[in-house]
Amino acid sequence: MTPPNRSRRRPVAAAPVAASALGATVRPLSATVTLSLLLVLAPVLLLFAGAPQARALDNGLARTPPMGWNDWNAFGCNVTEQLVEQTADYLVSSGLKDDGYTYVNIDDCWMSASRDANGNLVPDPAKFPDGISGVAAYVHSKGLKLGIYESAGTATCAGYPGSLNHEQQDADSFAAWGVDYLKYDNCNNQGVPYQQRYDAMRDALAATGRPIVFSMCEWGDDSVWTWGAATGNLWRTTGDINASFSSMLSNFHTNVGLAQYAGPGAWNDPDMLEVGNGMSFTEDRSEFSLWAEMAAPLISGTDLRSASAATLSLYGDKDVIAVDQDSLGKQGTEISSSGGLDVLTKPLSNGDVAVTLFNENSSAATISTTASAAGLPAAASYTLDNLWSHTKATTSGAVSATVPAHGTVMYRISAGSATTTGTTHPLIGASSNRCVDAYDNQTAAGTKMEIWDCGGGANQAVTPTAAGELRLYNGTQCLDADGNGTSAGTAVQLWSCNGGANQQWKLNPDGTVTGVQSGLCLDVTGGDQASGNVNGTALELWTCNGGANQQWRLG
Missing domain, CATH: 2.60.40.1180 (Golgi alpha-mannosidase II)
Structure with a gap:
């Protein structure tokens, strides 16, 4: 990429005004008066000459960090109308819409290879047979909002027509189609200064009269955080992320020190979430936690339609989302x-x-x-x-x-003070989104403990006690390691509470539940595979390994 010119903008001189137009005779000032005025006004003139006035965006949008989905990380150029609409359907049916995931965002490769005879962008008719306006109408019918992609250059990163020198024409198209969010990239920018290119699109969007969130994918160049709040609603502070811990860690390190520049309507963006794309469950949870703590946009980059229960347990944690979406708008x-x-x-x-x-x-x-x-x-x-x-x-x-x-x-x-002990809750597994359950509502000693769809029964009502027990059935029965077993594979069963060490458990800060006697984790047999997380899968003790099948939360 050619580095941008860093030339300063020259102030525009005011047009001269004729004395007769003022309706009064203008008398020349004496040299003494002129000198006195210059001495008085010099500091003011210097102040305005040296400090251009900031222009706040203030479009009333993105008062909390935007939440939603983008196709790029999981699909690249393979975006289609069907994919976008199916994802919109899933956001609704899964409950993620109710959790705050509002934007369904189309990335690069949505358009034809060239503009039409009038210079307008053209949606690829094979990928989007109903056009962007048709997709927008469908997304809006679900109570969601549509986002689209362009680049502040002559071409997008994938080589499709860019918006440089077409800003108003393209903004008018977006508005006419019903677009609610624009991700504006930085490829093929011809060395035109960053602010000039991004301010041009800001002004073009404003001129349409349609509320459109402006996301500046400027890669963190040109210290965008120092001027971004006057131009966009969010700005990328980093290069592109990928689904690796090292990439996530690098973006975290870049973004975490920029808290002073973020606030309602203006957010540092360390890039889309890779949760569900190949990192471990522990690493996925770290990314989601850190992004929420940093008041970053929560834009999923995975195929939500096929996401595992473990992945959805991260995207859907309302308590963590509430930290990200807190109205105070402070970045951690x-x-x-x-x-x-x-x-x-x-x-x-x-x-x-x-x-x-x-x-x-x-x-x-x-x-x-x-x-x-x-x-x-x-x-x-x-x-x-x-x-x-x-x-x-x-x-x-x-x-x-x-x-x-x-x-x-x-x-x-x-x-203040609060405690979990003595309160009754379902105990829900992250890998299955199912509850710890005493088989078939049975109460006899030795009854199999399993996972089952949460139903609110007494056989799923777990009460942690100060003694470390996990009691069911209004406190009469306990989770028990079979035969005082301490080896991996020991079955977990129901047994009359007797104070034994094999009935004592620790609810750990990392989400695991370990047996006091064995030091092993409460585990859904079969690991993280979907086939091992179906109704009726037994619980056992197993060596702690960070798997989602060893992660639990109180409902």
């Missing part, structure tokens, strides 16, 4: 990063603080901070609300957790 800041053990804190609109503990390293580690360091006012006690496991604990101020390799623990911290 890093308050500690020693040795790759990161602590981020994000103030929330109700006075709570979201704290994320992130372990960049390849082995588990303890990460610690305090409520005071996180920005909470002094209090006698604090509640640690774990946003992934949905467990609660009370602390006098210490915030500490053992965090798995490449993993995160995320808390919402508030003044």
Whole structure:
């Protein structure tokens, strides 16, 4: 890419006004008066000459970070009308629309290879037989919004017609089609200064009169965060992401230090989410946690139609989404990063603080901070609300957790005390979205413990106790490791509560549940495969391995 010219804009001189037009006789000033005025006005003139006036975008859009889906990461150029409409259907049927995923965004390769005779962009008729307007109408009928892609150059990154010097014509097309969001890329930009190109599209979108979120995919060049808020609703701070921990970590490191530039209507964007595209469950959860903590856009880049229950458990965690979407609009800041053990804190609109503990390293580690360091006012006690496991604990101020390799623990911290013990909940597996269940509502000792669709029965009502038990049936029966077994593969069963060590469990901050006697994890037999997460799959003890089939949350 040719580097842009960094020439300064020249101010436009005001047109001279004739004295007669002012309706008064203009007398020449004396040299003394002229000199006095220059001395008085010089500082003001210098101030305005040296500090151009910022122009705020203020289009009223994206007051919280945009949420939705984009086809590029999973499909590249293989975008079609059918894909977009099926994804819109799935956002509704899965409940993700209700969670806040509003935008269905088309990326590159949606158009024909050349403009029409009038210079207009033309949707590829094979990919979009109903045109973009037809797709927009369908998406809107689902209560969702449509996004589209272009580039601030002569061609898009895939070589299709770009919008450079066609800004108003293309913006008018987008508006006429019913587009609600524009991702504007940076390829083939001919070295034209960044702000000039992006401001041109900003003004063109505004001139259409249609509310269109403006997403600047400018790759983090030209320190875009220093001027982005006056031009767009969000701006890429990084290069393209891919589905690897190293790529995610690089984008996190670039974005995390830019909190001062973000706020309602103007967001730092470390790129789309790769959750569901090949990283481990632990790494996927870290990406989603970090993006939420940084008030980043939550734009899924996976094929949601075929996403696993484990992937959907991440995209659909309402407590984590609430941190990202908090109305205060503050991006989380890093308050500690020693040795790759990161602590981020994000103030929330109700006075709570979201704290994320992130372990960049390849082995588990303890990460610690305090409520005071996180920005909470002094209090006698604090509640640690774990946003992934949905467990609660009370602390006098210490915030500490053992965090798995490449993993995160995320808390919402508030003044006061609360606890999970003594409260009854379903215990839901991340790999299946099914509940811990006593087989066939049976209560006899030795009854098989399994997963089953959550139904609210007493055989799924789990009550953690201060003694570490997990009781069912109003507290009369306990989860039990068969025969006091401590080896991988030991069956987990129902048994009368007797205080044995094989009936004691730890609900860990990382979302695992471990047997006190064995140190092994509560595991859905068969691993993370969909075939091993069907109704009736038995529970067992197994070596902790970070799999989604060993991750649990209280409902």
